[in-house]
Amino acid sequence: MLVAGAGVIGTACAHFLETLGYSVILADRGPVYAQASYGNCGNICPSHLLPLAQPGVIGQALTALAQGDAPFFLAPRIDLPLWRWLLRFGGNCRRNRMIHSGHAALALLRESRHLYDGLLDEYALECEWDSSGSLYVFERSHALQRFAATAELLQTEYGIEAHFVTAGALAAMEPALRPGLAGAWYFPGDAHLRPDRLLACWRQSLRSRGIRFMEHTGVQGLVFRDGRACAARTSRGEIEADFFVFATGAMTPFLSREIGWQVPIQPAKGYSLTMPRPRCSPRVALHLVDYGVVVTPMRSGCRLGSVLEFSGYNRRVDLRRVALLRSAARACLVEPLTEPVEQPWVGWRSMTPDGLPRIGPCPTAPNLYLAAGHNMLGMSMAPATGQLIAQMIDRQVPTVDPTPYRLLQ
Template sequence: MSDPIVIVGGGVIGTTCAYYLTKAGESVVLIDQGDIGQACSRGNCGYVCPSHVLPLAAPGAIGSTLKTMLQKNSPLAVRLRFDPSLWGWMLRFALKCNQRDMIDSGHAISAILNHSRTLYGELFEREPIDAEWEQRGLLFVFQTEKAMNHYAETDHLLAEVFGQGAVRYDGAKLTELEPSLKPGIAGGWHYPGDAHLRPDLLMSGLRQIVLQQGGDIREKCQFRQLERDGRRIVAVQTDQGRIPTSRVVMATGAWTPLFAKELGCKVPIQPGKGYSLTMPRPRVCPTIPLIFEEHRVAITPMRDSYRIGSTMEFAGYDATMNPKRLALLRDGAAIYLQEPTAEPVMEQWWGWRPMIYDGKPIIGPSPAWDNLWIAAGHGMLGLSMATGTGQLISELVTGKAPSIDPAPYAVTRF
């Protein structure tokens, strides 16, 4: 019997890789430096959103970003510091802000988002996971007519190029659709193909199934290094000892650049810190997940709770909670909702999103080692892309024909 596949990283990407590999009959050891699903996979807004096909790098993004950053309470913050990797990342991001590269990245993002959306539907039909899966779509809400009409160009592009058009609701029609919104808001665009779930319940459910399928999960297990023999990895060294292995999957999220030497390649990921607040459901609670695009605030109604999330802070690997970022979430929600918050707050959360400048995740083999694969760099769409990534990694690692073309996600593109 061959040594197991070791997956390093127990977020939603690593855990879905473990799920599909154990389902394929493989022996798997999943390790995480903390507890499974307790980092960026815990407090996100839980969207499974094929509508989010466009990368952040788009025509006009530099100007709008600079304008946003100059605002007093900007949802985007960059901590100025000497960090060559950050400024190199920003330069490459700027070079991608053109129509051709945006559409190219959009096709790659669309492929894995659509595949993941289908696989989520199959997952919840097949497995006993109660993750509060809801297929109510996603509603982009705009405060002003100018922003509402400007977004019409984006929606037209999404419909014509990616088949992701929305239903438009203006004025009173919007509050008929979602009565929790304040009167007088300009309108919104509803993407009916999107869905949402509760991330922590998804993670606990997947964890249980991986164990039932024979997987070995080791929490609070710190990755140290890879033990190599020629071009092959033969063991993973951890603070709990040596794990012999036949194959390795590195699903280490925002931490991935710290392992460049072990990976045998550089990975241009920057940690983009996001925040969320979880609280009881307000008396007048939304029924549809909402994104307030002008203020970069997202709302997720859950069965017995309610989450406000988003913002983006490029502050390196800073592990402190910034209360000003949490205040932005409250303030943004208050502009749009009749009852934007409820008390008491159940959780204040932050997590590092693994941001790549071209918006496409890395899913595929390392160029340096014959039996190591990377699954990282999913940005703000890790949960949305998780099932497609997990299945694709399982197919690549086991030598099966891939369900979608893996070429756009190769690390060699850098």
């Protein structure tokens, strides 16, 4: 079994395949853990189940573009796959589609949240797991009032527990926040972890169970025989296997020919800043909604993360986005930045037009599978994705219905 891509999704696939008795090679084109799964915010957040494609979001995005220093940015350019993607995205900004995507996302989020509990205990994955929930914090009262409809929808349509927190109660509940904020919504079902620690421990556990890691081994193509894939052509020669899984995140479109489908994934760059843990650390993960910034308190530090930058496959750090993280922290936190703040980290989210990942067999061969396109929720959906891939390959009845994540739809 060859899994290409050793981010959190590939790691989860390798894990569940190994538990079913498969012998697995995990190959990555770079050093493992260099991509999106490393420096992200680590929130495991069923509360975030609604896709980006929502009614009204295009108007908000255009306003953000005009501002220049907003968390959303699209570099204007001639890029046909991007424009095709945007058209499909626009088609998904309807309420019925949003509701449908939310249910499909929730199935993976719920199952993953449940699987994390078992995984962390059974495999001793020391990743600073904290299940104290998250707070969606509002600086402006009209934004807080507007969010009431979303909170209502999350509760009634999806059964997500949410509690309104008044400005007065917020000060007592979260002393790390500056006074004067408008209020918040508390989501007790959310959790957070430190992603780099999770992956380091998971990798160690997989190694001890016989899984082979091959770094600097990029999959360039496949060799097909009798309608099946029989080997992967890689930068380090051919690797034979019975089954192949592409868990290649934002870079998946480069494998479209092998997959047999123009994969509708666009890279959206995100930024994070990691720093030592402040003395007055937040008690729970904070979503600073007015700024689109997330603050993740960790035992070993604190991380600020944000930004959706559609600027193609580049790793340039735009200092305006870094400034946004810093100004959000200054506006909302009592102790905003603890020195030394690490160099800004950037990673590409793999964005699909409907917000849903693509998980399942590929048209070119029955033994080739794809698990990619996890948008802003790859950490939150990884265990259920890995379990689903393993169950499909092993021809078991899947725990989560795979229909919404099919490739061709």
